Amino acid sequence: MKISLRREQHLELYYYMKLNRALEEQMVRLFRQNKIVGGLYSSLGQEAISVGTAYALEPRDWLAPMIRNIGALLVKGFKPRDILTQHMAKYTSPTLGKDGTSHFGDLKVRHVVSPISMLGDLIPVMTGIAMAGSYLGQKIVAMTWIGDGGTSTGAFHEGINLAAVQKAALVCIIENNQWAYSTPVRRQVPTQDLADRAKAYGIPSYVVDGNDVVSVYQVSKEAVERCRSGQGPILIEAKTMRMKGHAQHDAAEYVPKAMFEYWKARDPLDRYEKHLTASKLWDAQTKAEIDARIERELQEDLEFAESSPLPPPELVEQGVYCEGCHTIEPDWQRPKEELVPPKSSVAAVWEVEDFGAFEKREEPAAAAKQSTVLASGDGRRHPAQPSARKEKAAKTPARNKVRR
Amino acid sequence: MLEAIRQALFEEMERDPAVVLLGEDVGVYGGAFKVTAGLLERFGWERVIDTPISETAIVGAAVGMSYLGLRPVAEMQFIDFIACCFNQLTNFVAKSHYRWGAPVPMVVRGPSGGGVHGGPFHSANPEMYFVHTPGLKVVYPSTAYDAKGLLKSAIRDNNPVLFFEHKFLYRRVKEELPSGDYTVPLGKAVVRREGRDLTMVSYAAMMHTSMGAAEVLAKEGIEAEVIDLRTLLPLDRETLLASVKKTNKILVVHEDTRTGGIAGEIAALVCEGAFEDLDGPVLRVTSLDTPVPYSPPLEERFLPDVQRVAAAARDLARY
Numbered sequence: 001m002k003i004s005l006r007r008e009q010h011l012e013l014y015y016y017m018k019l020n021r022a023l024e025e026q027m028v029r030l031f032r033q034n035k036i037v038g039g040l041y042s043s044l045g046q047e048a049i050s051v052g053t054a055y056a057l058e059p060r061d062w063l064a065p066m067i068r069n070i071g072a073l074l075v076k077g078f079k080p081r082d083i084l085t086q087h088m089a090k091y092t093s094p095t096l097g098k099d100g101t102s103h104f105g106d107l108k109v110r111h112v113v114s115p116i117s118m119l120g121d122l123i124p125v126m127t128g129i130a131m132a133g134s135y136l137g138q139k140i141v142a143m144t145w146i147g148d149g150g151t152s153t154g155a156f157h158e159g160i161n162l163a164a165v166q167k168a169a170l171v172c173i174i175e176n177n178q179w180a181y182s183t184p185v186r187r188q189v190p191t192q193d194l195a196d197r198a199k200a201y202g203i204p205s206y207v208v209d210g211n212d213v214v215s216v217y218q219v220s221k222e223a224v225e226r227c228r229s230g231q232g233p234i235l236i237e238a239k240t241m242r243m244k245g246h247a248q249h250d251a252a253e254y255v256p257k258a259m260f261e262y263w264k265a266r267d268p269l270d271r272y273e274k275h276l277t278a279s280k281l282w283d284a285q286t287k288a289e290i291d292a293r294i295e296r297e298l299q300e301d302l303e304f305a306e307s308s309p310l311p312p313p314e315l316v317e318q319g320v321y322c323e324g325c326h327t328i329e330p331d332w333q334r335p336k337e338e339l340v341p342p343k344s345s346v347a348a349v350w351e352v353e354d355f356g357a358f359e360k361r362e363e364p365a366a367a368a369k370q371s372t373v374l375a376s377g378d379g380r381r382h383p384a385q386p387s388a389r390k391e392k393a394a395k396t397p398a399r400n401k402v403r404r
Numbered sequence: 405m406l407e408a409i410r411q412a413l414f415e416e417m418e419r420d421p422a423v424v425l426l427g428e429d430v431g432v433y434g435g436a437f438k439v440t441a442g443l444l445e446r447f448g449w450e451r452v453i454d455t456p457i458s459e460t461a462i463v464g465a466a467v468g469m470s471y472l473g474l475r476p477v478a479e480m481q482f483i484d485f486i487a488c489c490f491n492q493l494t495n496f497v498a499k500s501h502y503r504w505g506a507p508v509p510m511v512v513r514g515p516s517g518g519g520v521h522g523g524p525f526h527s528a529n530p531e532m533y534f535v536h537t538p539g540l541k542v543v544y545p546s547t548a549y550d551a552k553g554l555l556k557s558a559i560r561d562n563n564p565v566l567f568f569e570h571k572f573l574y575r576r577v578k579e580e581l582p583s584g585d586y587t588v589p590l591g592k593a594v595v596r597r598e599g600r601d602l603t604m605v606s607y608a609a610m611m612h613t614s615m616g617a618a619e620v621l622a623k624e625g626i627e628a629e630v631i632d633l634r635t636l637l638p639l640d641r642e643t644l645l646a647s648v649k650k651t652n653k654i655l656v657v658h659e660d661t662r663t664g665g666i667a668g669e670i671a672a673l674v675c676e677g678a679f680e681d682l683d684g685p686v687l688r689v690t691s692l693d694t695p696v697p698y699s700p701p702l703e704e705r706f707l708p709d710v711q712r713v714a715a716a717a718r719d720l721a722r723y
Contacts, residue, residue, distance in 0.1 A: 099503040107471055107506055114504040116495050124461040125496065128468020128476075135424070135450055136472060155491075158461035165456060320538050322507040322562040330422050330473030339421040344448035348432050 003218040009055075010281045011290065013213050016051040017269055019294050020071035023080045026298055027087055031248050035306070037089040038100045043068035045211070045243035046177055048268035049145075051075055052216030053173050053236070056224045057143060062129050064113035064122040064144040065102050068175070068242075072145075073102060077110045081301035090308040097311035098319070111140075119150035123159030123172060127233075130168035137334025141227045143171045143220075149180025149188055151197060160233065164201040167232035171223045174235065175210065177242035182254045195237035203233050210238030211268040214275070240268075406574040408548035408581060409439055409513075412555035413477065415585065417447050423559060424469065426453040426462055427479030436481050437515055437574060459488035463512060467497055470510045475559055480514030483568060484528040497564045498539030511558045513567035516544070517609055517659055518691075519707060520572055523698035529608075529660040529691075534566050535637045535669075541590055542637040544568040546611035548579050550634055553588030561590060570608040577612070593640035595647065599629035602653035602720050605644065605670060607633040610657045610708060617657075617713035626721045636666060644670065645677045652683040653720050657713050662690040684723030689716045 005013070024042055031040045043050060050071030054063055057076070065072050070083055078094075085093035086100050094104035095114075105114035113129070115122055126142040133140035146156055151174055163170040174194045178185050191197070198205035204226075208219045216238060223234040241263035245252035276282045319325075337343055354360040417423045425440060425447075431454040434441030444452040455462050459480065466476040480486050486493070493512070500506045518527035534540050541563055545551040551569065558565035596611065597618050606614040611632045618628040629647050633640065648654050654674055656667035667688035674686055689708045697703050 095504050104504050105506065113468075113471060114500075114506065116499070118491050118495055121460070121464060121492055121496050124458075124464025124492070125468040125471075127461065128465030128470075129472060130468070131453075131465060132469040132472035132474050135469075135474065138472075142468070155460050155464065158456070158458035159464060161456055162458055162461040162465060166453075319505065320502050321541075322501050324562075326505075326507045326562055328473050328475075328507060328509055328562055336421045339448070339451060340418070341446050344451060345446055346444065346448045348445040350432055 003221045005214065005217065007281055010276060011286065013051055013055060013217065014272060014276060014282075015290050015294065016055070016071055016074050017047040017213060017272060018291065019074055019080070019297070020047045020051060021269055022294050022298055023070065023074075023083060026302060027084070028248070030084075030088070036087045038087070039247040039249070040087065041067045041101065041247050042242075042244035043070055045263060045267060046175060046240050047071050048213035048216050048272070049173065049175050049210045049238045049240060052213040053143065053145070053171075053220040053238075055217050056220035057141065060111065060138065061140050061224070062111040062113065062126065062133070062142045064105070064115055064126050064142075066115055066122075066145045066147065066150075066175070067102055069145055070102060073112065076112050078106075078112070079301060080298055081304045084301055084305035085308055088305055088308070089310060090305060091311040091315075092304070092308040096315060098315075118155075120146065120153030120155030120159065122146075123156055123170075124162060125159075126172075127159050127163040127166065127168045127170050130163065130170045130233075131166055132330075134169065135339075136330050136332055138331065139228060139333070141169045141171060141224050143173070143224070145173045145175050147180060148174065148176040148178065148185045148194055149183070151194055152188055160197075160201050160203070160235070163233040164203050167230065169227040169230070170233040171220065171227055172233065172235050173220075174237040175240060176237055177240050178259075179242050179246075179252075179255065181246040182250075193237055195235055198235040201233075203235060204231075205235040205237065207237045207239065210240035211263075211266045211271060213268060213272050405545075405548040405551050405569070405577045406437060406439055408552040409555055409569060410441065410443075411581070412552040412559075413440065413443060414446070416556055416559045417443065417451065419585075420475065421451075422473060423475045423477065424451045424453065425477050425479065426455050426466060428455055428457055428462075428481045430454060430479050435479060437571065439569075440479065459485050460492050463489040463492040463497065466510045466512070467492070467500070467508055470508045471506060475509050475511075477511045477513060477559060480512060482522075482526045483514040483516035483530060484525050486512065486514065486530055486566075490533065493534065493540065493564075493566075494537050498537045500539070501563070502539055507562045508564045509562045511555070511565045511567050513555070513569060515571035515574070516568040517570040517572055518696045518703060519609060521698060521700055521703060522571075522696070524695040527696035527703075529568075529658075531566070531568055531636055532660055532664055532666060535666065539564070540637060541565040541635065542568070543590060543635050544570070544608045545634055546570070546573065546577070546608050546632050548577055549581060550588050550632075552581060553586050554590065554634065556585075557587045557590050560587070565590070568608065572609045573612070588634070591635045591638045591640060593631050593633045593635070593643040595629060595643070596632045597628065597630040599627035600651060601627045602655060602717060603629045603631060603644075603647040603651045604655050604657060604713070604717065605631045605633060606657040607636065608659065610659045613708060613710055613713055614657045616710040617717060620710060620714045621717055621721075624718075626717065628717055633666075639666075639669070639673070641673055641677065644674065648674055648678045649681045652681050653723065654682075654686050655713075655717055655720050656686070656688045657708060658688070658690050659707060660691060662688070662693050665690050684720050687716050687720050689713050
């Protein structure tokens, strides 16, 4: 599948990446002025992942960001003011000051689920969204992210496993930024590619250069559409680097300087700007126009956030429970009659294939088939019969593989 | 009581296709206690979902479903295993509406409690972990009528409800249920027995123990008023305080362990709201501060019984 982008889409990717970066630079200034109430978590160097993955979704699709996925929230339609007011704990923020950072969402319009600080928990939740979407006939895809560190949680495994057996339309992106707070990835996970975790659940996976927004988008788009067609969940590992500490307070002195330099030379925004120039997708004037628009929008939203009030103290006791403030009605996209008797009735009997017998088990080559779809050109990790590989390879883009 | 719970699930699923079930062995097998027997056959694979052994994923998936407007009912095979999804419930579920206005209309239900020699991992009463968690509702019925009516209310509620089913009562309490739809409101206690001399407050299996003790006391001329809490969160303060103002004495009986049990909370709210009306100390009869033991003589010592409740009530009545 060849996935291409139109010129205006290319420019939109730039807009979101640049906005993501400029917004965070603005928040660093606010942090230094003591105007950010809590912590500030940087996604510097990871913008291509947030933007490129979320850009592959349609408005009806759902996402749940992690702390560093500001870019994904912007792509899904949130404004800088939402993120600024969240960090500044203002009454005008999406959570009215009850929570901070990227911890907000929108069930009705943008289809964004608010994350919590405990890692991994979003994966079963987004699996449930995908299952409910399928139940309601909505043909939606659910997307979420997890860090390299977060893949060690039980919730990650339980969620991916449930998604796999339910064939849920879940795209999970492992954002491998090399560091879980201060611990390097090799001390957390013994495998070279975190995408290899997919094998354990019998689901396909991709490895992509997370600092190349076009590759990230193409892989995500393919994954999203495969998911939508009912093939079950997909894992994408995006290799990148966290270019700051865990949060503002952390100087990241545990990171070798040469590692920062290596990745700085691969900065996703610089690379993309060069790509746009080399591909003649823009000129200096277009860039200046987009940059000016970003500056204008940021300035407006900054003024809005700074002039916004803090919440009134009496808000504290409001909203613990829904006391009639919400009307809950699913958006049925299929006839309800299919789901009530007599149409819903079935014979409650398991069909068990091959009885689990040792001699009837799939040969390793055949078992690898489902992964070969994504492993063309990578016989090392997914040995498959030549014929099977040839057949699949035609349908598959070259694997975007990091070399070390 | 078990059949009443099954009927509630059946009728709610019949009424509203947004109601779906998920849990371990709930489908083809019909649940470890057969609470969901026959539901897969009637409502199909999409509405009765056998899941992997993954309590965190079960609750997490139920949250996701509820965000799309479904009303999932998740089963814990034994309520002891709710500890495995403690984080999902206390951090994700309970805070969702408060933090970002996302209601979670889901129910987590499962067999709870001791007295059946289930041992340390199949007998727990973990309700107080969750009564201490704003955003959740906690229900623990003692009768078949209430179990059905409260479960229906829980399913229709826009908030997450933990529904504890005392397994000792599953096949021991029986009553004729009215035909047709009815609900029992969440957050409302009920006076099971009127009395003037003291108030006994209880719930679930211990409600029956308390009623037994009240009968023993009645023969001695002590008239106990027995209150069945039914819902532990939110707690029905009005019914409790009204009864204390009438009897001037209160004894709390629960099967949960002593320290941090709901008796302490009730003692505090009685002191806050009816101290002047008290003619004696707030007393409690509870299980011991130990894990639930396996061997019958140990478990019998562990659990409150009619004699211990009656003895405490006699002590209180003397004030």
